[in-house]
Amino acid sequence: MPQDAFTIKYVAKELEKKLVGGKISKIVQPAKDLLTFIIYTENGSVKLEICLSAKGCRINIANSDLPAPKVALNFCMLLRKHLQNAKISAVKQVEGERIVYFDLECNSEFELTNMRFYVELMGKYSNAVLVKDEIILGALKSTAIGESTKRVLFTGAKYSLPEPQDKISPDDLPAIKSVFAGFGGDKAKFISERIKGISYATALDIIETYGESITAEQTAEYLSGAVYAPCVTFLNGEETDFKTRSASSAQRRYESVLEAQTAYYEAITAKQEFAEKKRKLEGALSSAIKKLEKRLAIIEQKLFDCRDLEAVKLKGELITANIYAIQRGINEIEVANYYDENGGKIKIALDKTLSPAENAQKYYKRYAKLKRTEENVTAQKEETNAQLSYLKSINSHICAGESLCDFEETEEELKALGLLQAPKSKKKAEKISPFREYLFCGFKIIAGRNNLQNDRLLKSVNQKDLWLHTQNYHSSHVAIITDGKPVPDKVLEAAAEICAYYSDGRNGNKIPVDYTKRAFVKKPPKSNAGFVIYSEYKTILVTPNPHAELRKD
Numbered sequence: 001m002p003q004d005a006f007t008i009k010y011v012a013k014e015l016e017k018k019l020v021g022g023k024i025s026k027i028v029q030p031a032k033d034l035l036t037f038i039i040y041t042e043n044g045s046v047k048l049e050i051c052l053s054a055k056g057c058r059i060n061i062a063n064s065d066l067p068a069p070k071v072a073l074n075f076c077m078l079l080r081k082h083l084q085n086a087k088i089s090a091v092k093q094v095e096g097e098r099i100v101y102f103d104l105e106c107n108s109e110f111e112l113t114n115m116r117f118y119v120e121l122m123g124k125y126s127n128a129v130l131v132k133d134e135i136i137l138g139a140l141k142s143t144a145i146g147e148s149t150k151r152v153l154f155t156g157a158k159y160s161l162p163e164p165q166d167k168i169s170p171d172d173l174p175a176i177k178s179v180f181a182g183f184g185g186d187k188a189k190f191i192s193e194r195i196k197g198i199s200y201a202t203a204l205d206i207i208e209t210y211g212e213s214i215t216a217e218q219t220a221e222y223l224s225g226a227v228y229a230p231c232v233t234f235l236n237g238e239e240t241d242f243k244t245r246s247a248s249s250a251q252r253r254y255e256s257v258l259e260a261q262t263a264y265y266e267a268i269t270a271k272q273e274f275a276e277k278k279r280k281l282e283g284a285l286s287s288a289i290k291k292l293e294k295r296l297a298i299i300e301q302k303l304f305d306c307r308d309l310e311a312v313k314l315k316g317e318l319i320t321a322n323i324y325a326i327q328r329g330i331n332e333i334e335v336a337n338y339y340d341e342n343g344g345k346i347k348i349a350l351d352k353t354l355s356p357a358e359n360a361q362k363y364y365k366r367y368a369k370l371k372r373t374e375e376n377v378t379a380q381k382e383e384t385n386a387q388l389s390y391l392k393s394i395n396s397h398i399c400a401g402e403s404l405c406d407f408e409e410t411e412e413e414l415k416a417l418g419l420l421q422a423p424k425s426k427k428k429a430e431k432i433s434p435f436r437e438y439l440f441c442g443f444k445i446i447a448g449r450n451n452l453q454n455d456r457l458l459k460s461v462n463q464k465d466l467w468l469h470t471q472n473y474h475s476s477h478v479a480i481i482t483d484g485k486p487v488p489d490k491v492l493e494a495a496a497e498i499c500a501y502y503s504d505g506r507n508g509n510k511i512p513v514d515y516t517k518r519a520f521v522k523k524p525p526k527s528n529a530g531f532v533i534y535s536e537y538k539t540i541l542v543t544p545n546p547h548a549e550l551r552k553d
Contacts, residue, residue, distance in 0.1 A: 003057055003058055003098055003121045004098065004197055004198060004199035004201075004202055005093070005096050005097055005098050005196070005197025005198075006170065006197050006198055006199070006202050006223065006244075007199075007202065007244065007257065008059075008093055008098055008099075008100060008121060009093050009197075010225075010230075010244060010256070010257040010258070011058075011059055011100070011257055011258055011261065012059075012091055012092060012093035012100045013093075014256045014257060014258040015048075015059065015091045015100070015258065016090065016091035016092070018041065018043075018046060018061070018258075019039055019041060019046065019048070019088050019091055019102075020088055020089065020090060020091060021041065021042065021087070021088065022039040022040055022041035022042075022046065022087070022088050023039065023040050023085055023086065023087050023088075024037055024038070024039055024083050024084065024085065024086045024087075024088070024104075025038045025039065025040050025045070025085070026038035027076060027079045027080050027083060027084065028066075028068045028072075028076065029068075029069070029072065029073045029075065029076035030066040030067065030068060030069065031066075032073065033051065033052045033053040033126075033140075034049070034050070034051050034052070034053070034066070035049075035050040035052075035076070035079070035128060035140075036048065036049050036050070036062065036066065037050075039088065046061060047061065047062045047063070048060075048061065048062075049061070049062035050119055050128060051265075052119075052120075052121075052126040052127060052128060052140060052141075053126070054123055054124040054126070056265065056268070057121045057122070057123065057126040058121065058261065058265060059100055059119055059121070060258075060261055060262055060265055061258060061259075061262045062262065062266070063262070063266065064266065064269070074138075075128075075138060075139075075140050078130065078137065078138040079130065079138075082106055082115060082130060082132075082137065083104060083106060083115070083117070083130075085107060086104040086105060086106040086107070086115070087104065087105040088102055088103070088104060089103045089104065089105055089114075090102070090103035091103075094161060096164070096165070096169065096170075096196045096197045097161065097162065097197070098120065098121045098122050098197075099118060099119065099120050099121070099122075099161070099162075100118075100119045100121070101116050101117060101118045101119070102116065102117040102119075103115075103116055104116065104117060113132065114132075115130060115131065115132045115137070116130075116131045116132075117129070117130050117131070118130075118131060118159070120162075122162075127139055127140055127141045127153065128140040129153060129159060131159045134158055134159055135156065135157070135158060135159070136153065136154065136155055136156065136157050136158070136159050137155065138155055139153045139154065139155075141153070142154045142155070150162075150163065165196050167193075167194055167195060167196035167197075168194060168195055168196060169195075169196055170195050170196060170197060170198065170220070170223040171220075171223070171224075173216065173217070173220045176195065176216045176219055176220055177216040177217075179194045179195075179216075180215070180216040180219075187203075187207055187212065187214065188200055188203035188204045188206075188207055189203070190203075191203040191206060191207075191219065195219075195223070198223070201241075202244075205243060205244070205245065205246065206218075206219055206222045206223075208246070208247045209222060209227055209245065209247060210222070227244075227245050228244055228245060229244070229245040229246075229253060230242070230243070230244055230245070230253070230254045230255070230256055230257045230259065230260040231243055231245065231246050231251040231252060231253045231254060231260055232251060232252045232254070232260050232263055232264045232267075233246050233248045233250060233251045234248075234250040234251065234252070235250065239263075239264055239267045239268065241264070242257070242260040242261050242263070242264035243260070244257055270403075270404070273404060274401075274403065274404055274407075277404060277407050277411075278398060278401060278407065280420075281398050281407060281410060281411060281414060281420075282395070282398055284414055284419045284420050285391060285394060285395050285398065285414065285419065286395075287419075288391055288417075288419050289388065289391050289392065289395070292384055292387055292388045292391065293388065295384055296381070296384050296385070296388065299377050299380055299381045299384060300381075302373060302377045303374065303377055303378070303381070305370075305373075306370045306371075306373055306374040306377070308370075309367055309370035309371055309374060312363055312366050312367040312370060313363070313364070313367040314337070314339060314346075315346075315348045315363045316360050316361075316362075316363030316364040316367060318335050318337065318338075318346065318348060319333075319348060319350075319356060319359055319360040319363065320357075320360045321335075321338070322335045323356045323357060323360065326350070326356040326359075328352075328355055328356065329352045330350060330352060331349065331350055331352055332347055332348065332349055332350055333347070333348050333350060334346070334347045334348075335348065386528070387528075389474075390451075390528040390529075390530075390531065392474055392504075393451060393474040393528075393530055393531075394410060394413060394414070394450070394451060395474075396473075396474035396475065396503065396504050397410055397449065397450040397451065397474075397476070397502075398410060399504075400476070400501075400502045400503070400506065401449070405433050405434075405449070406433070406449045406450070407450075408433050409432075409433055409449070409450050409452040409453060410449075410450040410451075410452075412452070413450065413451060413452055413529060432456075433449060433453065434553050435447060435448060435449070435453060435457060435553070436448075436449060436476075436498075436502075436551070436553055437551070437552045437553040438494075438495075438498065438547060438550040438551055438552060439550060439552050440490075440491055440494050440547075440550050441488060441490065441491050443480055443481065443482070443485075443487065443488075443491045444480075444481040445478065445479070445480050445481070445491075445494065445495045445498065445550070446461075446478070446479050446481070447476045447477070447478045447479075447498055447499065447502060448476045448477045448478075448530075449476065450530075451528070451529035451530030452529050452530075453476075453477075454476065454477040454529070454530040455523065455529055455530060457477050457479055458477060458518070458521060458523060458532065461479045461481065461518050462481070462482070462518060463517065463518050463519040464482055464484060464517060464518070464519070465479050465480060465481055465482050465517070465518045466479065466480040466482060466487055466492070466495070466515055466516070466517060466518070467479050467515065467516060467517070467518045467521050467534070468480070468495055468496055468499045468513055468514065468515045469499065469513070469514055469532075469534070470499055470500055470503040470504075470505060470511055470512065470513050470514070471512035471513065471514050471539060472512065473500075473503045473504040473505040473511065474503060474504050475499055475500070475502055475503030475504070475505075476499060476502040476503070477530070477532075478495050478496075478498055478499040478502075479518065480492070480495050492515065492540065493540065493542060494545075494547055494550065495515075496513040496515065496540050496542040497542045497543065497544060497545035497547060498545065498546065498547055499513050500513055500542050500543070500544040500545075501544035501545055501546045501547075502546075503544070505544065506544045507544075508544070509543045509544075510541045510542070510543065511541065511542055511543070511544060512539050512540075512541055513539065513540050513541075513542055514534070514537040514538070514539050515537060515538060515539075515540065516534050516535070516536050516537035516538070517536070520534055520535050520536040520537065521533075521534040522534070
């Protein structure tokens with residue numbers, strides 16, 4: 001829902017109940033458009049998040065922690081100077097505006113002062129301004145002195161509110177009745193353009209509540225808060241919005257707009273972080289894969305250039321065999337090819353400045369060079385193909401990732417390969433992510449999230465447990481913990497379907513999955529993470545299925 005004045009009214013009221021009397025303990029600015037305050041209240045500490053970006057501007061209660069920058073930004077330092085240990089005495093909305101202010105009692109070494117912290121939630125014009133006695137002490141986004149603007153926002157200037165809108169108040173029923181007399185066209189647009197603080201999205205919700213025959217009295221009833229059922233709405237299982245109410249059947253209800261907003265933005269932020277992390281990993285990997293593919297193309301060209309090496313050797317041998325019949329100073333000879341079963345002849349180019357013996361040696365040297373090149377380049381091709389296969393296996397795990405947890409060890413893997421820059425600071429203890437875990441018919445099934453987990457899975461299971469991997473596809477390693485019991489066919493099939501789903505073949509059907517006892521799976525010394533060899537296996541054809549209903553992690 002757009003942060004219109006109607007929605008912000010509820011947020012401000014709910015924040016006031018939660019925060020008044022609390023003390024600001026900590027102030028952090030994790031990003032240029034993001035502020036977080038840790039506030040101690042009678043009911044415990046609360047993390048207040050103020051986002052002032054063009055998209056997603058909001059005042060929110062947050063549960064997640066964001067890392068603080070090593071060096072605090074200037075505005076953060078200003079807030080710490082004046083607001084550290086300040087007591088919140090009021091949280092109010094500027095009537096009809098997308099502005100919330102906090103009245104603060106600030107203690108310094110010499111005096112008790114009152115300040116006001118304005119949070120302006122106005123899209124790309126969103127801002128935060130600290131004011132004392134109506135004079136600006138600092139703003140997150142300042143205007144230059146010479147800049148042409150209706151509002152001046154720089155230190156030392158007098159703070160002024162935006163010019164009021166030429167619209168009617170949502171509390172003025174007679175005025176609403178008068179405008180409804182000319183009701184026509186797009187009703188949602190009509191409401192949003194004439195009533196103060198109402199966005200088009202909110203107007204749509206009003207009409208959704210009462211229908212197209214909506215009256216002025218019903219509109220006033222909605223705007224008074226009589227129709228209040230905070231929720232997060234969904235479409236195809238994905239969070240789409242938070243609202244004061246919705247007629248949609250796909251919704252999750254909350255006690256307050258603040259709680260609905262918090263839940264919505266936590267989900268949205270998690271998705272954004274997931275997408276950003278995935279792009280980062282895929283970008284680093286894609287660059288490395290392209291370099292290897294380019295190297296492989298060069299290798300293939302070199303091998304192509306070596307295709308005639310046996311013919312070069314043959315020419316050297318034929319010159320040697322006919323050396324006494326060759327006159328010095330000729331450009332070419334035609335001799336019988338004694339390797340040809342049909343007794344054919346072959347023409348051989350000669351260097352007329354060289355003797356017949358020297359021409360033979362020239363062909364032998366060329367052959368030796370091509371032979372060395374072929375041997376070296378063939379080894380390089382095998383090594384490059386192995387590296388390429390390894391990187392593609394990492395890419396397969398990234399594509400199958402479903403949460404940030406799936407990327408934690410993959411990121412470490414890329415750092416170890418030098419594809420991502422590792423932090424210069426002291427390395428913290430690596431966080432080990434759990435396997436994907438399933439329970440079916442009394443059997444536990446586990447699946448690795450990445451190559452490092454695949455190696456760890458191999459070490460953690462018993463020699464008699466069943467191990468699964470897709471045939472001819474990169475995939476997660478999957479294991480069925482048997483505890484010495486025979487595995488029913490339906491359990492084996494479910495595990496194979498999970499293995500196929502977390503593979504490059506997840507969009508296909510009839511994917512071959514190999515399975516064998518863990519005892520027949522070996523990891524060669526010094527091999528890449530996730531690489532194994534196995535024997536004594538059988539194969540089952542399955543259709544990929546994530547089996548979310550069986551997940552226990």
